[in-house]
Amino acid sequence: MGQKTCLTFALLVMVVWADHHEGHNHTEHSADHHLEERTINNTDFALALYEKLSNKADAKGKNIFFSPLSISMALSMLTLGAKGETHSQIINTLGYSSLTEEQVNKAYEHLLHMLDHSQEAMLLEIGGGLAVREGFKPLDKFLKDLQHFYQAEAFTVDFSKSDVAVQEINKFIAKKTKDTITDMVKSLDTDTIMVLINYIYFRGKWQKPFLEWATHKSDFYVDENTTVTVDMMILRVEKFNVHITKSFSIFQLHYIGSASMLIVLPAKGKMEEVEKQMNSFQIRSWLDKGQQWSVEVFMPKFSISASASLGDILKEMGVVDAFSDKANFSGMSEDTELKVSNVLHKAVLNVDERGTEAAGTTTLDIIDKSMPLIINVNRPFLVYIWEKSLKSLLFMGKIVNPTL
Numbered sequence: 001m002g003q004k005t006c007l008t009f010a011l012l013v014m015v016v017w018a019d020h021h022e023g024h025n026h027t028e029h030s031a032d033h034h035l036e037e038r039t040i041n042n043t044d045f046a047l048a049l050y051e052k053l054s055n056k057a058d059a060k061g062k063n064i065f066f067s068p069l070s071i072s073m074a075l076s077m078l079t080l081g082a083k084g085e086t087h088s089q090i091i092n093t094l095g096y097s098s099l100t101e102e103q104v105n106k107a108y109e110h111l112l113h114m115l116d117h118s119q120e121a122m123l124l125e126i127g128g129g130l131a132v133r134e135g136f137k138p139l140d141k142f143l144k145d146l147q148h149f150y151q152a153e154a155f156t157v158d159f160s161k162s163d164v165a166v167q168e169i170n171k172f173i174a175k176k177t178k179d180t181i182t183d184m185v186k187s188l189d190t191d192t193i194m195v196l197i198n199y200i201y202f203r204g205k206w207q208k209p210f211l212e213w214a215t216h217k218s219d220f221y222v223d224e225n226t227t228v229t230v231d232m233m234i235l236r237v238e239k240f241n242v243h244i245t246k247s248f249s250i251f252q253l254h255y256i257g258s259a260s261m262l263i264v265l266p267a268k269g270k271m272e273e274v275e276k277q278m279n280s281f282q283i284r285s286w287l288d289k290g291q292q293w294s295v296e297v298f299m300p301k302f303s304i305s306a307s308a309s310l311g312d313i314l315k316e317m318g319v320v321d322a323f324s325d326k327a328n329f330s331g332m333s334e335d336t337e338l339k340v341s342n343v344l345h346k347a348v349l350n351v352d353e354r355g356t357e358a359a360g361t362t363t364l365d366i367i368d369k370s371m372p373l374i375i376n377v378n379r380p381f382l383v384y385i386w387e388k389s390l391k392s393l394l395f396m397g398k399i400v401n402p403t404l
Contacts, residue, residue: 063402086328087101274382
């Protein structure tokens with residue numbers, strides 16, 4: 001087989017703060033059977049990917065944050081041009097083996113259609129792009145399917161001038177992410193043919209905002225030897241769904257609309273044990289259960305970013321041929337042999353008194369329900385952002401040190 005030409009694969013994710021104001025609840029839309037099945041598999045893929053990321057040698061003591069929806073959607077976009085074993089490996093890794101290609105694409109088309117009905121109270125934008133080398137012509141069907149199912153727009157770039165190509169792609173990304181991510185791509189090989197891009201942008205407002213005047217300096221215990229100072233926010237006594245066990249505590253913060261944040265705070269020394277318990281059934285059941293408690297929440301205010309090169313991890317998960325000379329992307333081009341050279345992912349997380357993601361809870365002794373629980377998020381915690389109407393896990397991660 002001849003020399004394969006590189007197809008770079010960039011994934012990007014971002015989350016920004018949001019001003020608080022009153023708004024109406026986002027209208028709940030019914031999802032069809034295929035969308036329901038897809039989102040369940042999406043959660044399984046998310047947890048498998050999280051396990052790989054957290055087990056990396058350089059992950060100890062670092063924050064993890066990513067968008068499972070963005071990554072699974074981007075890989076699904078890639079399958080539009082994949083054939084044979086290359087296609088099968090991607091589909092199986094995503095957990096979509098029980099679905100036809102048409103069902104997968106229709107599910108994402110339906111999801112994106114539902115986003116068109118988003119209201120001002122909650123902004124969720126998902127889309128994609130395809131930067132194409134000047135003079136290279138992808139197959140029309142591939143371009144049309146990208147646009148039709150994934151709302152991905154194609155544009156030409158001069159990859160022979162690496163610095164110009166980087167600038168043009170980053171300009172596209174910055175525009176789509178409201179100028180929050182401005183340096184997603186650092187460099188590109190001059191033999192790059194295309195860069196496939198997926199982005200997700202979420203902005204949410206707390207149903208019950210934190211008290212801005214009450215934010216104060218406080219300690220956050222990264223581990224038994226490390227303490228950092230954070231801006232600790234306070235939410236006075238409110239009613240929340242809270243679930244408490246010996247190993248962890250969980251509670252849910254709602255945004256105006258249909259999104260919510262599930263916060264899991266392991267007991268001291270229990271983080272690894274709790275991480276192993278995470279599965280799609282547990283997450284979905286926790287979103288639906290929990291007792292109503294009067295709660296006073298202490299939660300850090302912070303901004304973090306996380307980035308990762310996912311190529312090696314995806315190979316470990318089963319996407320092998322796409323990166324090798326066995327790659328079959330004949331659905332993109334019949335004349336040029338293509339393979340994936342790199343997979344990049346970046347996420348930004350901002351948390352303040354008015355909205356967006358972050359947080360966790362603390363393990364407490366059982367007390368009289370008539371007395372308020374004091375939830376002090378002052379050590380590493382897990383966070384999940386769930387969109388109810390889409391039945392999808394938008395973001396997930398582990399916050400080890402909110403000052404990094």
